[in-house]
Amino acid sequence: MSASEVKTIKGNVVIGQSGGPTNVINQSMVGVVETLRGQPGIGKILGAVHAVRGIINDEFVELQDIPQDRLDRIAQTPSAALGSSRDKPDEEYCQRIFEVLKRRDVHYFFYAGGNDSSDTCRIINELSNEAGYELRCFHIPKTIDNDLMENDHTPGYGSAAKFVTQAFMGDNLDNRALPGIKINVIMGRHAGFLTAASVLARQNPEDGPHLIYVPEVAFNEDKFLADVDRVYSKQGRCLIAVSEGISDKNHTPMAQRLAEEQGHNVEKDSHGNVQLSGSGALGDFLAIHIKNNLGQSLRVRADTFGYLQRCFAGCVSSVDADEARGAGQKAAELALSGDIDGSVAIHRTGNDPYRTEFHRIELADVAAKTRTLDKQFIESTNNITDAFREYATPLVGRLPVIESLRFNRG
DSSP states (O other): OOGGGGOOOSEEEEEEOSSSSSSSSHHHHHHHHHHHHHHHEEEEEEEETTTTHHHHHOEEETTSSSOHHHHHHHSSSOSSSTTTOOOOOOOHHHHHHHHHHOOOOOOOEEEEEHHHHHHHHHHHHHHHHHHTTOEEEEEEEEEEEOTTTSSSHHHHOHHHHHHHHHHHHHHHHHHHSSSSSSEEEEEEOOOHHHGGGGGGGGGGGTTTTOOOOOOOOOOOOHHHHHHHHHHHHHHEEEEEEEETTTTTTOOOBBHHHHHHHTOOOOOBBBBSSSTTOOOHHHHHHHHHHHHHHHHHHHHHEEOOOHHHHHOOOOOOOHHHEEEEEEEEHHHHHHHHHOOOOOEEEEEEEEEEEEEEEEEEEEHHHTOOOOOOOOGGGGGGTEEEOOHHHHHHHHHHHHOOOOOOOOOOOO
């Protein structure tokens, strides 16, 4: 963007990173910094230390003078370089944020995050408008859950999906060598995009995961046991992908229901929700449930991928990294183009070859809303369709090629 096209107002910039860190959220931050610095009227570019919590504590780090080679290394480093926060600001909290921004002569606010982060951005934007203070607010999409409305997909998802896929490729080989029943629990309270990515691990017809359960489909315990028994009886092994948020037909999380059936208490988070991420409870409960009903002699194991999915070094999708950087750059370009606000959305324009475009959408279009797996991606109660494979393959990128000897069971 040339200087003649820029419609800046003089002022400082604040960038924040919110929610769960990802492999590529630093790409978005760097995209903002490298686009804004040196532009007429742009003063200090401040990074909020631990997101909104850092803003109200007046804790910032200056970013405008960091050399480009160091910025590039930060961009390629997983996690959130500025630190993050799980705070969900209400209007009173946002008013405190706005007062700090105004006192520091901030006229550009960029916030990378998911559903709640976009809502925070919306509230601050409305407060600034009511006060007659020009504050150009932009939400930059980020979530491994891939659950933001108006987006084909979100930065962070492709790399996390790559981790899930490769983890299942390895676990499938392990399970084939030492047959048994193996359960892997994957992040996703309401949306099953990340769990669905496990289907990309299937390179041969006999490969797992053999069963995939997502939260968009009501989980039935009896059907689950029958599915496991059927696959195990045929193949002598069974590899299972399960979303942490699977619930029964009454929307009771299975982590809670199975815990109660087995006489255990479940941990709850600060918002009163059953603790799913960072807990191995669901996998353990499902393993016990299988042994109690299909036989105590069965070899049943469970793992919970938990937070490993978010920032696993070495599993960065190049498409994901490029799009995350581009989303930050686009947000900065939009902010420089005039007195507008909004969120950046990724729209897919082609599959062969894969192409995308960035668009500005209204904050209200994405704020505090959740997208779930489309029905075309779900097959029955325990599988994912080829349509999803086509959707997810370019986001994940190149995968290892697996070869194995063929031999009959037993």
